[in-house]
Amino acid sequence: MTGTLYGVGVGPGDPELITLKALRILRAAPVLAYPAPETGDSFARIIAAPHLPAGQIEISIRMPFVTERFPVQEVYDRAAEEIGGHLAAGRDVAVLCEGDPFFYGSFMHMWRRLESDFPVEVVPGVTGMSGCWTRANVPITWGNDTLAVLPGTLDEQQLVDRLRETDAAVIMKVGRNLGKVRRAIETAGLLSRAVYVERGTMENERVLPLADCHDATGAYFAMVLIPGQGRRL
Numbered sequence: 001m002t003g004t005l006y007g008v009g010v011g012p013g014d015p016e017l018i019t020l021k022a023l024r025i026l027r028a029a030p031v032l033a034y035p036a037p038e039t040g041d042s043f044a045r046i047i048a049a050p051h052l053p054a055g056q057i058e059i060s061i062r063m064p065f066v067t068e069r070f071p072v073q074e075v076y077d078r079a080a081e082e083i084g085g086h087l088a089a090g091r092d093v094a095v096l097c098e099g100d101p102f103f104y105g106s107f108m109h110m111w112r113r114l115e116s117d118f119p120v121e122v123v124p125g126v127t128g129m130s131g132c133w134t135r136a137n138v139p140i141t142w143g144n145d146t147l148a149v150l151p152g153t154l155d156e157q158q159l160v161d162r163l164r165e166t167d168a169a170v171i172m173k174v175g176r177n178l179g180k181v182r183r184a185i186e187t188a189g190l191l192s193r194a195v196y197v198e199r200g201t202m203e204n205e206r207v208l209p210l211a212d213c214h215d216a217t218g219a220y221f222a223m224v225l226i227p228g229q230g231r232r233l
C-alpha cells in the first residue's frame with residue numbers, strides 16, 4: 001500500500017482560517033513538506049505551526065522567492081523524489097500550501113510530478129485574495145460585476161488592457177512589480193479605487209489606499225484590490 005499525497009491549503013495567514021479537513025490531515029500525516037525561502041522559515045509552516053503535533057518528518061522545499069536564473073526544476077524534481085520515497089514506503093505526505101493549493105500554488109509542481117503514480121487528495125483553502133478583501137473591508141464584486149485576477153508579472157500594457165475590460169480586479173504577485181502595477185492602474189484611471197494589502201490576515205498586515213503607498217517595492221505577500229461598483233440594492 002502506498003501513501004497518499006495531500007495538498008493542504010492552509011489559508012491566507014491567520015491560523016484560525018484553516019479548514020477542519022486541513023486540520024485533521026495536518027495532524028495525522030507522518031510527513032510534512034512545505035515551500036521555504038533559501039534561508040529562514042516557511043510561511044506555510046508558520047501558519048500551520050500552532051496546530052502541528054511534535055514528531056513529524058519535515059521536508060523543506062527551499063528556493064529563493066526571486067526564481068529567475070535559479071534551477072527551479074531541479075529543486076522540484078529532488079523534492080518530488082524525496083516525497084515519492086515516503087509515499088512508496090506507505091507514508092502519507094501532507095504538502096502545505098499558503099492559501100489554496102490549486103490557485104497559483106507551488107503544490108501544483110508536486111501534483112504534476114506525482115499524481116500519475118500515487119493517490120492524491122487536494123484540500124482547498126481560503127485564498128489570499130479573500131483574506132485580503134475581507135481584512136481591507138472591500139466587498140469585491142456586486143451584481144453583474146466581472147472580476148479579473150491578474151498576475152503583476154504581466155507587461156504594463158497587458159495590465160492596462162485587462163484592467164480596462166473588467167469591473168473588479170485582484171492583482172497578485174505585486175512585490176517587485178509594484179511600480180509597474182501602480183503605473184498601469186493610473187493609466188487605466190483606477191487609482192482612486194485601488195487598495196494595497198500586504199500580508200493580509202497575518203500578524204504584521206498592512207492595508208492602505210494604493211495612492212498613499214509610496215514604497216518602491218512591495219512585500220512578497222502583497223496584492224492590490226480594485227473593487228467593482230455594480231448594482232447595490
Ligand SMILES: C[S@@+](CC[C@H](N)C(=O)[O-])C[C@H]1O[C@@H](n2cnc3c(N)ncnc32)[C@H](O)[C@@H]1O
Pocket residue numbers: 012013097098099100101103104105106126127128129131132171172173174175197198199200201202220221222223
Ligand atoms: C504564489 S501565489 C500563492 C497564492 C495562494 N495559493 C493563494 O491561494 O492565495 C503568491 C501571491 O499570492 C498573493 N498572496 C497570497 N496570500 C496573501 C496574503 N495573505 N496577503 C497578501 N498577498 C497574498 C501575493 O500576491 C503573492 O505574491
